[in-house]
Amino acid sequence: MGWLSKSLNSSIGKKIVMAVTGLSLILFLTVHFINNMFLFFGKEVFDTLVGSLDAVKPIVRVAEVVLLLLFGFHIFNGIRLWWENRKANPDKYYIDASKENSTFFSRTMPYTGGILLVFLIGHLATVWVKFNFGMEGTHHYYDAVAEIFQFLPTTIFYVIVMIVLGFHINHGFQSAFQTFGWYHKKYTPLVEFIGTAYAVVLAVGFSAIPIYFFIRSMGGN
Amino acid sequence: MEEHNINLTLKIWRQASATAKGNFEEFKVSVSPHASILEMFDEINNNLEKEGKDPIVFESDCREGICGTCGLVVNGHPHGSKKHTATCQIHMRSFKADETIYVEPFRAAAFPVLKDLMVDRTGLDIVQQAGGYVSVNAGSAPDANAIPIAKEIASLALDAAECIGCGACVAACKNSSAMLFVSAKVSQFALLPQGQAERYERVQNMVIAHDESGFGSCTNTYACEAECPKGISISNIARMNRDYFVSNMKLQE
Numbered sequence: 263m264g265w266l267s268k269s270l271n272s273s274i275g276k277k278i279v280m281a282v283t284g285l286s287l288i289l290f291l292t293v294h295f296i297n298n299m300f301l302f303f304g305k306e307v308f309d310t311l312v313g314s315l316d317a318v319k320p321i322v323r324v325a326e327v328v329l330l331l332l333f334g335f336h337i338f339n340g341i342r343l344w345w346e347n348r349k350a351n352p353d354k355y356y357i358d359a360s361k362e363n364s365t366f367f368s369r370t371m372p373y374t375g376g377i378l379l380v381f382l383i384g385h386l387a388t389v390w391v392k393f394n395f396g397m398e399g400t401h402h403y404y405d406a407v408a409e410i411f412q413f414l415p416t417t418i419f420y421v422i423v424m425i426v427l428g429f430h431i432n433h434g435f436q437s438a439f440q441t442f443g444w445y446h447k448k449y450t451p452l453v454e455f456i457g458t459a460y461a462v463v464l465a466v467g468f469s470a471i472p473i474y475f476f477i478r479s480m481g482g483n
Numbered sequence: 484m485e486e487h488n489i490n491l492t493l494k495i496w497r498q499a500s501a502t503a504k505g506n507f508e509e510f511k512v513s514v515s516p517h518a519s520i521l522e523m524f525d526e527i528n529n530n531l532e533k534e535g536k537d538p539i540v541f542e543s544d545c546r547e548g549i550c551g552t553c554g555l556v557v558n559g560h561p562h563g564s565k566k567h568t569a570t571c572q573i574h575m576r577s578f579k580a581d582e583t584i585y586v587e588p589f590r591a592a593a594f595p596v597l598k599d600l601m602v603d604r605t606g607l608d609i610v611q612q613a614g615g616y617v618s619v620n621a622g623s624a625p626d627a628n629a630i631p632i633a634k635e636i637a638s639l640a641l642d643a644a645e646c647i648g649c650g651a652c653v654a655a656c657k658n659s660s661a662m663l664f665v666s667a668k669v670s671q672f673a674l675l676p677q678g679q680a681e682r683y684e685r686v687q688n689m690v691i692a693h694d695e696s697g698f699g700s701c702t703n704t705y706a707c708e709a710e711c712p713k714g715i716s717i718s719n720i721a722r723m724n725r726d727y728f729v730s731n732m733k734l735q736e
């Protein structure tokens with residue numbers, strides 16, 4: 263197995279790990295997104311949907327372990343790449359012309375990733391813990407979500423992070439294709455368009471939830 | 484017709500040795516708009532030598548935009564902001580009068596500054612050497628069209644072979660990755676029938692040599708392609724990634 267760890271720890275290998283885990287996480291986000299959109303169908307629909315997951319709890323737990331591994335590898339490799347690449351380029355130019363040769367999204371991947379990591383820890387420590395261990399046998403998930411977004415700072419934080427998520431995915435999606443070697447004059451522009459469109463849909467859709475619940479809480483009902 | 488010189492302020496990176504701390508030295512010059520940036524440096528150096536001072540160390544060879552020796556970073560752009568040209572092809576007419584121009588060496592941990600604007604690009608040679616050999620048939624010269632190669636493939640291989648190994652991709656990359664260079668050197672053989680025998684060993688060895696020479700990892704910002712004086716395409720990097728993946732599946736060890 264020496265060849266496997268050697269190749270996965272090479273500079274291209276690390277990219278492949280980032281791309282495979284990244285695309286898998288995008289797949290997870292799609293499921294998460296569709297689930298969340300049921301919030302807009304009202305309390306009963308959402309509570310029934312989330313409650314129904316109780317019946318398949320073992321499968322959910324297995325999926326969570328897989329997700330943990332995906333996040334783990336993605337984050338570990340991301341931090342490693344950031345650290346190693348900083349070492350490879352310690353001295354910056356006095357005149358920074360990088361905005362003329364690359365996109366903002368591609369240059370800020372370690373930073374948007376870092377913000378997302380902080381968010382992820384906070385999100386799991388609050389929402390995930392609450393949904394899994396803090397419901398005391400009731401199925402009032404909808405009310406739990408509504409409660410979180412009563413507070414303006416939380417709402418603003420969530421919206422900002424979702425925009426950051428869009429930035430991260432906008433580069434990450436097409437970057438994964440390039441890493442796999444799927445570059446083609448005809449199809450690459452399409453891949454870039456799909457990545458950007460997907461990033462916008464996720465950022466707007468996910469942000470709509472905190473905004474909706476905050477406005478609702480202001481109306482008193 | 485009388486030509487007017489233009490006045491420029493130059494901020495040029497001076498560094499006595501690899502370990503010394505560098506800083507910008509200011510020069511006020513009046514230069515012909517027809518002069519190339521290297522000719523302007525020659526003039527400055529002539530004056531410096533007359534005054535008994537240390538001339539500015541920079542590299543150049545062909546001064547025809549072919550060899551890639553003259554790597555300078557002009558206003559933040561390796562080989563200047565003009566697309567698909569080398570440093571020696573930057574002419575002073577492309578600057579506005581009284582403009583301030585910053586000239587820096589290529590910056591990367593793998594390219595230590597030797598003196599002033601001259602850096603050590605041995606890392607690229609190590610990668611190139613790791614590529615090894617190409618098997619060719621010995622004996623009398625083969626028939627010209629003995630091996631048919633489609634025009635499109637031949638063109639792609641020649642586009643990759645255009646890489647002059649100047650290191651601008653490394654200088655432009657925020658991670659100091661040389662992947663555009665490696666991928667061009669991999670592709671120029673991988674595309675052609677003559678390069679098939681050693682195709683997968685080659686990509687393995689070159690990627691390993693790349694990583695060991697202190698270059699960073701590619702994170703697909705594509706700054707390299709934008710700054711490359713020869714317009715090497717990032718499609719080469721995609722091809723190298725594919726070949727590297729296949730080589731890991733294919734090779735016995």
